[in-house]
Amino acid sequence: MATIIINGQEHTLPEGEKLNAIQMAKRVGVDIPYYCWHPALSVVANCRMCEIEVGSKDPKTGEIKMIPKLVPGCQTPAKDLTVIVTDSAKVKEHQRMIMEFLLINHPLDCPVCDQAGECGLQDYSYEYGQSNHRFIEERIVNPRKDVSSAIQLNQDRCIMCTRCVRFTREISQTGELQVMNRGNHAEIDVFPGHPVDNPLAGNVVDLCPVGALLDKDFLHKQRAWFLSKHDSVCTRCSTGCNISAEENRGQLWRFKPRFNPQVNDYWICDEGRYSYKAANDPALLSAMYLRQNNDLQPAPIDQALKTVGETLGRIAAAGDITAGVLSPFLTVEEAYLMASYIKGLNAANILALGPVPTQGHDRTFTPDQVKGRNGDTSFIVPRPFTIHAEKCPNRKGVEAILEHFQGEVITWGDFEGRAALGDFKAAYVASDAIDPWIDNERAASLRSKVEYLVVQDTTVTPLAERADVVLAGATFAEKAGCYVNANGRLQYSEAALPPRDGSLPDLDVFAILLHRAGGPVRSQEILAELAEAVPAFRAVAGGRVPEFGVSITEPARVGVAPFPFNDPWNESRVQVGAKNA
Amino acid sequence: MRADDPHLKRLTPPTLTISEKFFLPQIAAGLAVTAKHMFGVVFKDKAFTVQYPEQQEIQVGQPVNLRTSAVYRGVHRLNKDEQGRVKCVACMLCATACPAHCIDIVGATAPETWPDREKYCESFVIDELRCIYCGMCEEACPVEAIELTGLYDLTGLSREQMIFDKTKLLSVFDVTKEGEPMRFGQPPRPEITPPTALAAPDTTATNP
Numbered sequence: 001m002a003t004i005i006i007n008g009q010e011h012t013l014p015e016g017e018k019l020n021a022i023q024m025a026k027r028v029g030v031d032i033p034y035y036c037w038h039p040a041l042s043v044v045a046n047c048r049m050c051e052i053e054v055g056s057k058d059p060k061t062g063e064i065k066m067i068p069k070l071v072p073g074c075q076t077p078a079k080d081l082t083v084i085v086t087d088s089a090k091v092k093e094h095q096r097m098i099m100e101f102l103l104i105n106h107p108l109d110c111p112v113c114d115q116a117g118e119c120g121l122q123d124y125s126y127e128y129g130q131s132n133h134r135f136i137e138e139r140i141v142n143p144r145k146d147v148s149s150a151i152q153l154n155q156d157r158c159i160m161c162t163r164c165v166r167f168t169r170e171i172s173q174t175g176e177l178q179v180m181n182r183g184n185h186a187e188i189d190v191f192p193g194h195p196v197d198n199p200l201a202g203n204v205v206d207l208c209p210v211g212a213l214l215d216k217d218f219l220h221k222q223r224a225w226f227l228s229k230h231d232s233v234c235t236r237c238s239t240g241c242n243i244s245a246e247e248n249r250g251q252l253w254r255f256k257p258r259f260n261p262q263v264n265d266y267w268i269c270d271e272g273r274y275s276y277k278a279a280n281d282p283a284l285l286s287a288m289y290l291r292q293n294n295d296l297q298p299a300p301i302d303q304a305l306k307t308v309g310e311t312l313g314r315i316a317a318a319g320d321i322t323a324g325v326l327s328p329f330l331t332v333e334e335a336y337l338m339a340s341y342i343k344g345l346n347a348a349n350i351l352a353l354g355p356v357p358t359q360g361h362d363r364t365f366t367p368d369q370v371k372g373r374n375g376d377t378s379f380i381v382p383r384p385f386t387i388h389a390e391k392c393p394n395r396k397g398v399e400a401i402l403e404h405f406q407g408e409v410i411t412w413g414d415f416e417g418r419a420a421l422g423d424f425k426a427a428y429v430a431s432d433a434i435d436p437w438i439d440n441e442r443a444a445s446l447r448s449k450v451e452y453l454v455v456q457d458t459t460v461t462p463l464a465e466r467a468d469v470v471l472a473g474a475t476f477a478e479k480a481g482c483y484v485n486a487n488g489r490l491q492y493s494e495a496a497l498p499p500r501d502g503s504l505p506d507l508d509v510f511a512i513l514l515h516r517a518g519g520p521v522r523s524q525e526i527l528a529e530l531a532e533a534v535p536a537f538r539a540v541a542g543g544r545v546p547e548f549g550v551s552i553t554e555p556a557r558v559g560v561a562p563f564p565f566n567d568p569w570n571e572s573r574v575q576v577g578a579k580n581a
Numbered sequence: 582m583r584a585d586d587p588h589l590k591r592l593t594p595p596t597l598t599i600s601e602k603f604f605l606p607q608i609a610a611g612l613a614v615t616a617k618h619m620f621g622v623v624f625k626d627k628a629f630t631v632q633y634p635e636q637q638e639i640q641v642g643q644p645v646n647l648r649t650s651a652v653y654r655g656v657h658r659l660n661k662d663e664q665g666r667v668k669c670v671a672c673m674l675c676a677t678a679c680p681a682h683c684i685d686i687v688g689a690t691a692p693e694t695w696p697d698r699e700k701y702c703e704s705f706v707i708d709e710l711r712c713i714y715c716g717m718c719e720e721a722c723p724v725e726a727i728e729l730t731g732l733y734d735l736t737g738l739s740r741e742q743m744i745f746d747k748t749k750l751l752s753v754f755d756v757t758k759e760g761e762p763m764r765f766g767q768p769p770r771p772e773i774t775p776p777t778a779l780a781a782p783d784t785t786a787t788n789p
Contacts, residue, residue, distance in 0.1 A: 109699065111670060111672030111674060111723045111724070112670050112671070112672055112699050112700040144699075219690060220671065220688045220689055220690050220699075220700045221688065223672075223673050223677065225677065226673075226677075
């Protein structure tokens with residue numbers, strides 16, 4: 001155990017933890033401002049914002065010796081008997097000078113800058129800066145430039161913290177960005193013909209503490225303070241990256257990564273980042289449909305559900321078999337309720353796993369602790385980041401539920417084979433897949449083999465066109481629930497949007513079909529039931545999911561929980577001027 | 582504040598005299614003021630009111646009223662710059678400041694031909710019915726693009742007519758720029774705007 005003295009107060013740090021002065025101070029509620037430091041990147045100490053007074057206390061005499069000059073906090077390890085002073089006049093004057101220096105050439109265009117509201121310069125200028133500007137000479141004006149087809153660089157806003165450069169060198173290991181020229185003329189740029197187009201490129205926009213690197217997809221669309229953030233999980237692949245889904249006026253505007261040391265560290269891939277667009281698609285199913293006179297007619301939600309319940313009940317009463325298809329896009333709660341419903345109708349009913357979309361190969365980025373980095377890297381915990389080829393969020397979770405209910409997992413291929421033999425009287429296919437998942441030919445052959453077909457989906461697919469009943473389900477943004485990622489980690493995802501008009505979240509659909517009592521169903525109560533009923537989900541007893549998720553395949557590891565660390569300018573959750581118009 | 586707070590100062594109402602207790606002298610004094618005004622209106626033509634809407638012109642020399650006040654907050658306008666482009670840069674600070682949530686802006690990247698601008702407003706809509714005319718939007722605007730004019734006779738035949746889009750807000754600028762010059766980059770506007778300049782066609786502001 002180490003004792004660290006911060007501003008005259010003694011604090012203890014448990015054995016085995018390596019923190020620098022910024023992290024240690026933050027843990028005890030003292031803010032040391034910084035720009036260039038990032039917990040996952042090597043330390044360069046070039047913004048000079050985190051400079052503090054550092055010294056050490058003699059364990060025998062109790063005498064404190066301070067280093068005469070200020071020292072960067074990001075380079076100062078929080079060792080035993082380290083003395084840190086962050087509130088002296090010397091430190092405050094230094095912070096004021098650094099702010100003035102960084103703002104010498106910074107344009108005053110906060111009103112049109114997308115970073116405004118979540119900007120390190122804005123926040124620190126307010127907290128540590130000064131209100132006047134003594135630089136009367138012409139400011140350097142650099143033209144806007146593109147560093148890739150998705151990212152724009154406004155060089156005049158840049159403060160040369162080089163976080164983006166270090167990211168492309170150390171995490172994506174592609175090294176597209178570098179610092180060109182020196183001194184006052186230094187700028188970030190790419191080599192001609194080598195844009196920042198690696199699969200993790202979008203993270204440099206999140207890393208940028210100011211508005212220099214901008215996402216063209218989000219450019220000039222919304223102001224940061226209008227967006228409500230929802231702690232969600234990316235459903236684009238089976239990694240299950242933690243994201244913050246940001247919404248305003250019933251529409252998603254962007255995904256930003258959320259720190260989870262067990263899954264995605266601080267990053268998300270570009271494919272996941274832009275997958276939010278699927279939730280804004282105007283072509284999403286906006287009503288339930290019933291087949292009447294050989295044509296699908298829009299029907300009220302209650303009528304559609306009543307028809308499904310009555311027809312499937314009649315088929316079960318006649319002793320015929322209904323097959324339920326659970327897609328890997330369903331949450332575990334939805335899968336559990338659907339499996340209970342189908343098996344509850346007739347114990348001989350069959351449950352199958354829906355098609356598992358795959359694309360390409362898994363791609364893993366493995367940052368090294370030392371290679372490609374500079375300075376003291378002993379504080380960095382390198383964590384690999386994988387983009388999975390399996391483009392669905394919950395195959396493992398649905399499989400665990402299928403195994404519990406019928407002891408085996410029937411794949412989509414096997415299901416199609418058995419359906420072709422005429423094994424099933426009716427089929428209930430719940431999909432919610434993001435991409436088109438079935439072609440006309442397969443949909444026609446499946447349709448011809450079952451007498452009654454219910455399709456629950458978010459988009460109009462060839463199978464939905466041929467179904468007897470089409471139920472409009474919820475997109476990934478509209479449903480709350482848990483997903484089990486490729487490593488068996490169960491994580492909770494908040495709903496970011498309310499259900500679309502004419503649709504009903506899948507959990508409610510199954511709850512109504514099951515005639516569950518007790519009003520609108522909550523995912524937490526279903527998860528609690530699931531944890532009791534299915535041994536594989538014991539880890540989430542009571543429906544409580546820890547912040548970083550919980551592994552359902554391996555026993556919980558005992559150890560020091562990683563301390564979540566976010567840049568202070570991204571932490572504000574205050575929402576101003578929320579609109580309901 | 583507690584009831585026994587030492588800073589509390591207790592006041593006792595003044596005691597009334599006998600004549601005050603009857604209230605009759607006070608009523609008579611009040612009626613005298615009313616009579617004085619009635620006399621002024623009938624014999625001396627000193628009415629404070631006008632026969633609106635028949636009479637809209639304010640005679641010079643009359644007290645400053647709504648129509649001629651330089652600080653009156655009426656219909657909004659979107660200012661144009663010297664090249665006739667909308668000054669708004671779509672920063673949405675007016676929409677943020679608006680307590681009635683009546684401003685809706687869609688921002689977009691400025692065209693290549695506007696080198697001085699990074700962003701402009703693709704659409705700018707104000708719901709004049711929802712607006713409370715508090716003037717927070719012109720307070721918040723960093724580029725003096727939105728201003729409230731002296732136009733007060735805002736009428737329309739439907740709710741849709743009262744939702745002003747960018748074109749209409751720019752046309753309000755065109756009809757009011759003579760009488761009410763922009764407050765930024767131009768001489769400050771006069772304390773009392775000449776009524777003749779304001780006799781601009783009000784119908785432009787209310788009919789699409």
